Structures are given as C-alpha cells and as structure tokens.
Amino acid sequence: MSTTTIRLPQELKNRVARAAERVGTTPHGFILEAIAEKTTDAETREAFLDQAEARYAQIVATGKTIPWPEMRRYLERKSQGRKAVRPKPRVLSR
Numbered sequence: 317m318s319t320t321t322i323r324l325p326q327e328l329k330n331r332v333a334r335a336a337e338r339v340g341t342t343p344h345g346f347i348l349e350a351i352a353e354k355t356t357d358a359e360t361r362e363a364f365l366d367q368a369e370a371r372y373a374q375i376v377a378t379g380k381t382i383p384w385p386e387m388r389r390y391l392e393r394k395s396q397g398r399k400a401v402r403p404k405p406r407v408l409s410r
Contacts (some may be wrong), residue, residue: 322347380405 324332336346375381386403393400
C-alpha cells in the first residue's frame with residue numbers, strides 16, 4: 317500500500333468527519349470508500365460506453381437492428397419471468 321496526500325478544504329474535511337461518524341467509520345475509511353466507489357463508477361461508465369460504441373459499429377456495418385417496440389415487449393416479458401422469444405435483428409426500411 318502506498319501513501320497519497322490529499323489536501324482538503326477545512327469545510328470539506330469537517331463534512332467528511334461528520335459523515336464518517338454518522339455511518340460509523342473513520343474519515344480515512346470514508347474517503348477510501350468514496351474513492352473506490354467513484355473509481356468503480358468511472359470504470360462502469362467506460363465499459364458501458366465501449367459496449368455502446370461496439371454495438372453501434374455493428375449496426376452501421378450490418379444495417380441490422382431491432383425495433384424498440386419489439387425489444388421492449390421482449391424485455392417486459394423477460395422481466396416478468398414469462399417465456400420470451402428473442403427478437404431477430406433485421407435491416408429496417410427508412
């Protein structure tokens with residue numbers, strides 16, 4: 317483990333101390349958890365954007381997609397635990 321110095325404005329330091337006390341941890345632990353959560357959020361967003369770009373590239377390359385009403389019906393049925401046939405991608409007319 318390495319050491320990193322973070323300079324906090326006094327008001328933020330006070331807020332962190334109060335929040336840490338409310339949740340039953342130390343300011344250090346609170347800050348570590350906040351950094352870990354923010355890092356996970358950034359990584360999750362990056363993965364989401366990468367996946368969206370890849371899917372868009374596939375749509376551009378093939379011209380195939382699934383109309384939203386069909387996908388919505390499929391997702392609603394799946395989320396309700398009902399049998400659902402996955403819609404097939406197709407080239408849509410414009």
